[in-house]
Amino acid sequence: MTDAITVEKFADAKEFEPKIIGFLCNWCCYGGADMAGLGRMQYPTNIRIIRVMCSGRVDPQFILEAFRRGADGVFIGGCHLGDCHYVEGNYRTQRRIIILKEYLRSMNINPERLRLEWVSASEGEKFTRVVKDFVKVLKELGPFNDSS
Amino acid sequence: MNKEEPQKSDKDEPRIGIYICHCGKNIAGTVDSESVAEYAATLPNVVTAKDYLYTCSEPGQNMIRDDIKELGINRVVVAACTPKMHEQTFRKTISDAGLNPYVLEVANIREQCSWCHMKEKENATEKAKDLVRMAISRSRDLVPLERTTIPVDKSALVIGGGIAGIETALDMADAGLKVYLVERETSIGGKMAQLDKTFPTLDCSACILTPKMVNVSRHPDITLLTYSEVKNVDGYVGNFKVTVERKPRYVIEEACTGCGECSFVCPVRVPNEFDMNRGKRAAIYVPFPQAVPLKFTIDPEHCLYFKNKMCTTCKQLCPKNAVDYDQEPEILDLTVGSIVVASGCDTFDATKIPELGYGRYPNVITNMDFERIVNAGGPTEGHILRPSDNKEPKSVAIIQCVGARDEENELYCCRYGCMAAMKQAYLLKEKLGSDTDVYICYIDLRSFGKGYEEFYRKVRNMGVKFIRGQPSEVLQNPDGSLVFNVYNSNIARHMKITVDIVILTLALTPPKGIDELQRILRISRGADGYFLEAHVKLQPAETHTKGIMLAGTCMAPRDITDTVTHAANAAAKAIDLLAPGEVPIEPITAWVDEDICSGCGICWYICPYAAIKIVDVEGHSSAEVVDALCTGCGTCGAACPSNAITHRHYTSNQIMDMVIAALEG
Ligand SMILES: Cc1cc2nc3c(=O)[nH]c(=O)nc-3n(C[C@H](O)[C@H](O)[C@H](O)COP(=O)(O)OP(=O)(O)OC[C@H]3O[C@@H](n4cnc5c(N)ncnc54)[C@H](O)[C@@H]3O)c2cc1C
Ligand code: FES
Numbered sequence: 128m129t130d131a132i133t134v135e136k137f138a139d140a141k142e143f144e145p146k147i148i149g150f151l152c153n154w155c156c157y158g159g160a161d162m163a164g165l166g167r168m169q170y171p172t173n174i175r176i177i178r179v180m181c182s183g184r185v186d187p188q189f190i191l192e193a194f195r196r197g198a199d200g201v202f203i204g205g206c207h208l209g210d211c212h213y214v215e216g217n218y219r220t221q222r223r224i225i226i227l228k229e230y231l232r233s234m235n236i237n238p239e240r241l242r243l244e245w246v247s248a249s250e251g252e253k254f255t256r257v258v259k260d261f262v263k264v265l266k267e268l269g270p271f272n273d274s275s
Numbered sequence: 276m277n278k279e280e281p282q283k284s285d286k287d288e289p290r291i292g293i294y295i296c297h298c299g300k301n302i303a304g305t306v307d308s309e310s311v312a313e314y315a316a317t318l319p320n321v322v323t324a325k326d327y328l329y330t331c332s333e334p335g336q337n338m339i340r341d342d343i344k345e346l347g348i349n350r351v352v353v354a355a356c357t358p359k360m361h362e363q364t365f366r367k368t369i370s371d372a373g374l375n376p377y378v379l380e381v382a383n384i385r386e387q388c389s390w391c392h393m394k395e396k397e398n399a400t401e402k403a404k405d406l407v408r409m410a411i412s413r414s415r416d417l418v419p420l421e422r423t424t425i426p427v428d429k430s431a432l433v434i435g436g437g438i439a440g441i442e443t444a445l446d447m448a449d450a451g452l453k454v455y456l457v458e459r460e461t462s463i464g465g466k467m468a469q470l471d472k473t474f475p476t477l478d479c480s481a482c483i484l485t486p487k488m489v490n491v492s493r494h495p496d497i498t499l500l501t502y503s504e505v506k507n508v509d510g511y512v513g514n515f516k517v518t519v520e521r522k523p524r525y526v527i528e529e530a531c532t533g534c535g536e537c538s539f540v541c542p543v544r545v546p547n548e549f550d551m552n553r554g555k556r557a558a559i560y561v562p563f564p565q566a567v568p569l570k571f572t573i574d575p576e577h578c579l580y581f582k583n584k585m586c587t588t589c590k591q592l593c594p595k596n597a598v599d600y601d602q603e604p605e606i607l608d609l610t611v612g613s614i615v616v617a618s619g620c621d622t623f624d625a626t627k628i629p630e631l632g633y634g635r636y637p638n639v640i641t642n643m644d645f646e647r648i649v650n651a652g653g654p655t656e657g658h659i660l661r662p663s664d665n666k667e668p669k670s671v672a673i674i675q676c677v678g679a680r681d682e683e684n685e686l687y688c689c690r691y692g693c694m695a696a697m698k699q700a701y702l703l704k705e706k707l708g709s710d711t712d713v714y715i716c717y718i719d720l721r722s723f724g725k726g727y728e729e730f731y732r733k734v735r736n737m738g739v740k741f742i743r744g745q746p747s748e749v750l751q752n753p754d755g756s757l758v759f760n761v762y763n764s765n766i767a768r769h770m771k772i773t774v775d776i777v778i779l780t781l782a783l784t785p786p787k788g789i790d791e792l793q794r795i796l797r798i799s800r801g802a803d804g805y806f807l808e809a810h811v812k813l814q815p816a817e818t819h820t821k822g823i824m825l826a827g828t829c830m831a832p833r834d835i836t837d838t839v840t841h842a843a844n845a846a847a848k849a850i851d852l853l854a855p856g857e858v859p860i861e862p863i864t865a866w867v868d869e870d871i872c873s874g875c876g877i878c879w880y881i882c883p884y885a886a887i888k889i890v891d892v893e894g895h896s897s898a899e900v901v902d903a904l905c906t907g908c909g910t911c912g913a914a915c916p917s918n919a920i921t922h923r924h925y926t927s928n929q930i931m932d933m934v935i936a937a938l939e940g
Binding site for chain 1: 359386392395908914934
């Protein structure tokens with residue numbers, strides 16, 4: 128990416144609000160998102176959350192479909208490693224996401240558009256922080272279609 | 276044979292009712308609920324869309340029930356608070372009106388929308404519309420599911436034998452459950468057994484605790500496993516499989532009568548942990564005379580037999596021949612229906628704040644040291660003496676919030692320290708005479724409980740000096756006395772105070788071993804390090820894992836009154852759960868379409884619950900799910916290369932519906 132493009136992107140970025148699909152496991156990250164609300168912690172409105180029982184439920188097809196339909200970023204939130212409600216679901220998730228990022232790269236999609244975070248049910252603050260950061264990163268990357 | 280998967284029939288044209296809650300101003304203050312309802316009404320299959328002040332109220336629920344009956348609604352979407360709050364409430368509402376509870380979908384527009392976007396009303400309203408559209412879309416694909424029940428074991432495991440564990444165990448056993456109480460130490464009792472008196476009534480701690488400890492050991496339905504630890508937990512509500520390791524006491528419990536002959540003749544004397552290392556015990560010992568069970572234990576670290584096989588005095592003298600140097604750890608496998616965690620807390624390590632001098636100056640002691648010193652059964656037989664020279668102190672200062680309300684250590688209030696300090700000030704005045712100077716240096720005084728404020732006034736009237744301010748450093752004078760400067764904001768003056776003893780009121784902290792316990796139980800902990808309750812106000816004794824409860828200070832620091840209340844709550848929840856003899860299980864399980872399954876076995880390999888079997892179906896192999904073992908995580912569904920697995924209630928179609936709907940807007 129050349130500097131000129133970056134500057135141009137930056138000018139655009141003011142208008143651009145990335146669309147994020149979030150898959151959050153019921154037991155940890157979804158609770159963390161609830162905790163953020165309960166604590167009235169404020170973050171941008173870009174994310175649309177889909178509850179799944181475990182981050183291990185997130186089929187790569189869901190993620191690819193989200194990108195295909197125009198998501199600028201996909202967020203997966205699970206329990207910290209070792210804390211998965213179903214013992215080891217999040218280890219599966221971790222492995223899948225690593226492979227999927229490789230795949231995205233090979234498709235010329237910036238793997239930073241796919242973000243995996245471990246957030247416990249009490250970490251409202253962390254949830255807020257990572258969502259804010261993800262929005263920031265995506266704004267810098269610009270819309271999915273023209274930057275990939 | 277695989278159960279037939281409920282399918283959405285073509286006749287089942289979705290007729291959706293959607294209800295947008297205002298939640299007073301909680302939602303409507305940010306999200307324009309009315310315009311969300313107007314928008315929802317335009318979406319396909321929506322028969323009615325209403326906004327309502329409090330949808331969870333009785334009239335709100337009646338509105339939904341009436342619509343189901345009058346408008347023939349067959350899918351209900353509620354856009355309100357988190358489903359963790361009221362999903363069950365609304366499932367009940369719609370099933371009362373004749374619908375299957377699983378045709379409900381909740382859109383979270385409070386915790387995940389109005390509350391976290393309070394300054395962005397327009398964007399929040401747009402987001403709420405998206406969330407509603409997503410929920411409606413998913414609801415079209417919802418299918419009725421049948422709840423099944425599984426039989427439960429009417430028994431419970433209690434982890435930790437402090438006052439919380441004791442109270443829970445007795446309540447549950449009295450209600451007819453079979454209870455296993457596992458305690459890590461050689462005796463039950465926890466911290467309460469170490470206390471002298473308890474605020475605010477100054478009851479003798481042992482006098483109110485010991486009878487309960489004895490009741491535990493005598494109760495026919497309680498199996499007491501002391502000096503034991505939980506090593507593994509598998510299974511699920513109603514059928515937890517628990518592995519307990521019993522450490523060797525090197526004394527045969529059944530034979531030991533607790534006569535104490537062995538301890539008397541043992542040549543070893545080491546500091547007694549129970550007395551905060553101030554008194555001495557033998558290498559074969561009970562921590563305190565009222566220990567339950569009253570069974571002796573050999574501490575192999577100090578016993579001469581274990582060191583060099585030189586001494587066997589206790590073995591020779593034991594009238595019951597109870598000493599057995601060759602004992603091995605014993606593993607017990609238990610099945611229980613429910614688990615109550617009552618693992619308590621530790622006190623803050625005062626050496627982490629070196630300025631206060633603990634560990635360096637002998638006359639700086641902790642409040643737990645003081646409990647032992649002032650106790651008639653303690654190392655000084657209840658005489659309050661200055662540790663450096665065993666003289667009676669003329670002045671004592673108590674420093675509050677050591678490690679608590681402190682950004683570098685624990686942020687929270689310990690919730691017992693103010694009252695414990697006042698209790699100790701009272702005992703100082705009472706035992707040493709009213710001319711003894713007693714100071715309490717505090718940040719804020721919190722005497723919130725029943726009878727607490729009255730106790731504060733009593734202590735103040737005794738002449739205890741309350742100083743609002745915290746000393747930054749404690750120094751020692753050559754004569755062993757201690758001196759510190761403190762800014763007393765009550766009178767806006769710097770004070771220099773010299774005392775014989777400084778007592779540190781310690782924060783309570785999550786206990787050692789809590790990481791291990793969390794790993795075994797797979798339950799969450801809060802940012803403060805304590806175990807996390809299912810709901811801070813409404814489910815304080817439950818966890819997010821069905822069947823696992825919390826009792827006492829393992830969830831948050833608190834005093835005995837609150838610990839006992841909490842413990843009784845945990846017991847009641849476990850009794851409620853197990854009394855019917857069966858528990859409903861969520862039908863959110865996996866299902867394999869044997870016509871598509873190639874029998875590759877990937878799901879069999881990754882299932883953490885061994886809930887998948889590979890079976891032979893008319894000549895080809897196929898995976899099959901054992902419903903009772905499946906916990907519904909859906910990991911197999913995500914891994915299946917041929918899409919043969921349906922994760923009920925979180926089907927790929929239902930999730931895709933939401934993805935697509937989210938990006939349509
Ligand atoms: C100095 C001091 C003075 C106090 N004074 C008062 C007072 O006057 N009035 C009052 O109301 N409160 C007072 N308190 C508070 C009171 O001590 C606590 O509220 C109460 O003891 C908490 O009981 P618990 O059962 O939750 O925890 P604990 O007493 O800590 O008991 C927990 C038990 O669980 C065991 N355990 C821990 N982990 C495991 C494991 N993994 N496996 C098996 N067993 C395990 C421990 O060995 C322990 O026996 C005082 C506290 C202190 C420190
Ligand atoms: S339940 Fe949270 S990652 Fe598995």
